[in-house]
Amino acid sequence: MKLENIQIPAINLFASSYLKQEKPVVDFFHYRLSDPYVFEKRLRELENRTFLRYELASCLEKYMEDFLHIPAVQRSIHKLKLPHSAVVLGGQQAGLMTGPLYTIHKIISVIRFAGLQEEKLGVPIVPVFWIAGEDHDFLEVNHLYVQKGTKMEKFSYTESVLGKKMVSDICFNKALMQKWVEEIIRQFGETEHTNGLLDLLREAIECSETITDFFRYLIARLFCHYGLLLIDSAFEPLRKLETPYFRNMILENKSITEKVLEQQSIIRQAGFSNMIELSEEAANLFLYECGERILLEYNKEKERFTGKNGEIELEIEHLLDRLKTAPQCFSNNVVTRPIMQEQLFPTLAFIAGPGEIAYWAELKQAFEFLDMKVPPILPRLNITLLERSVARDLEVLGIDVKTAIESGISSEKNQYWDTVRDDTFHDLIETTKEDLMKHYEKIKDRAHKMNLGPLSLIEKNLEFHFRQLDYLKKKTDQNLMVKHQAILQKYDRIENSLHPNGGPQERVWNLFYFMNQYGVSFIHDLMELPFTFDGTHQLVKI
Structure with a gap:
């Protein structure tokens, strides 16, 4: 020691x-x-x-x-x-x-x-x-x-x-x-x-x-x-x-x-x-x-x-x-x-x-x-108490031990995730949602003019597509996390050891x-x- x-x-x-x-x-x-x-x-x-x-x-x-x-x-x-x-x-x-x-x-x-x-x-x-x-x-x-x-x-x-x-x-x-x-x-x-x-x-x-x-x-x-x-x-x-x-x-x-x-x-x-x-x-x-x-x-x-x-x-x-x-x-x-x-x-x-x-x-x-x-x-x-494995993680990630102890490293982890996350894919998902919303508004308007009754079926159908798109985004993020798991785990080990649950x-x-x-x-x-x-x-x- x-x-x-x-x-x-x-x-x-x-x-x-x-x-x-x-x-x-x-x-x-x-x-x-x-x-x-x-x-x-x-x-x-x-x-x-x-x-x-x-x-x-x-x-x-x-x-x-x-x-x-x-x-x-x-x-x-x-x-x-x-x-x-x-x-x-x-x-x-x-x-x-x-x-x-x-x-x-x-x-x-x-x-x-x-x-x-x-x-x-x-x-x-x-x-x-x-x-x-x-x-x-x-x-x-x-x-x-x-x-x-x-x-x-x-x-x-x-x-x-x-x-x-x-x-x-x-x-x-x-x-x-x-x-x-x-x-x-x-x-x-x-x-x-x-x-x-x-x-x-x-x-x-x-x-x-x-x-x-x-x-x-x-x-x-x-x-x-x-x-x-x-x-x-x-x-x-x-x-x-x-x-x-x-x-x-x-x-x-x-x-x-x-x-x-x-x-x-x-x-x-x-x-x-x-x-x-x-x-x-x-x-x-x-x-x-x-x-x-x-x-x-x-x-x-x-x-x-x-x-x-x-x-x-x-x-x-x-x-x-x-x-x-x-x-x-x-x-x-x-x-x-x-x-x-x-x-x-x-x-x-x-x-x-x-x-x-x-x-x-x-x-x-x-x-x-x-x-x-x-x-x-x-x-x-x-x-x-700083364990040797945690000290190695700090060195690999270039994080100061004082920072990790005093305020934790959740912001550093989020910054890293922002660099590897596919924002273009996320943007495509959001654009698709916006396009769907526009088209469904036209569908609801047409259905209303044709007196096809309650519009709840159309709204439920839109919600279904939104859920599927959110699921696609979530699964894509999960796959990325698996790809970068080794680095993300280092952030988690440091946080849990030195600043667990947001405190000493x-x-x-x-x-x-x-x-x-x-x-x-x-x-x-x-x-x-x-x-x-x-x-x-x-x-x-x-």
Whole structure:
């Protein structure tokens, strides 16, 4: 593998401005990445705060008990207990078979940046990945994309899920999951690595009960040897640890919402759209009732908490009593999840995707109200994997890899097709249609004068001839495509690999495709690359 740094602008305008550390965007945060001493300053700020380090480390230790035999995991647990240690934190939903590549890019970012900062700062820095198991949108994580013909097609796991269950509560049928996984791998194609991957996936399925378990097992097997610690936001012992923070969020819900709304107004005035949808009644917490997450609102007139759709109604005392007896029934939303993470972990840096950067900016005043600072937000690595066969296609067609990654090559393919398509034949077809139309108008006019009755038969006859001419044009184009198939397939391979479905590779492709091609050692090879956190796009040539 070889690594090349290239300049590709972020799709998100806000994230692009943040990467450049431009005003006014940098003013929406407490720390500036352009400050060479930003992480030293952050460490000093963390030293003035108190964290339940031992309790938190014990909680993660319990969650990872079946991976404690790995020395790197043991070391990370030990580091977390030390008084001056810090963490590099990132998180994502629990996608099937690890989900899209951007999840892997985020994990690599967390591990690599923790290692770099530990070496630079001389203090223990622990990589931690937060699994958003409390999320309930199963449709966001229940599928992968596979290449079929000239397109990338969604391949969904079909077992139905009723209600708004947390992903961590969604159990799966092991036989059905095994069948689905085997079909995915079959679509990737059989290689010398296929049987080993199938063994790993079978093992993960057998050792798991829920969708989050499945995700957790695979990530742990692939990355825990690098010291990565995992925690599920829906893990019950973690919920107990979060109880005092939930209590404060309930008591201060109105102020938290007001502060976020104020910050959103400032961001809008600067010309940016808000990422978080928030009403004045938002309580920013979910309550888990009868297997469904209910978003809470605060009714000022009644001075009660209610379900957004009227499902429940509770006085604040009853909600606090519920928290004491059943903290596992409470969960965070997009506003309170970052706040909860920050209260639990001594976070040196949070690794964020482009959309996350924008919503963290909307939380600045809420953090200040709770006497905290938004941690340094570090954009995750943007990585594109370039296979050798695709690189050859780019060279043959004379296409720049930056162009292919940034905007795709559909226009280049269309230009090529325009050069080989027989426009004269198409023009002849259209001229024939026009001539037919003229003659049929004369036929209809004559038939009308002769009182031959309804003219629908004549119109249907004309439609028949038009269909036949369109069919002739289509078949001619198909024959031309077959003639030029080798070149057209190169365009399709490049597009599917580097700009699939009109977007970045990382949103569509899955890690297991690459491991099926290159083996499990593919992870190790990636981790050995000298990635840089300088805002450039990281092109990995395989």
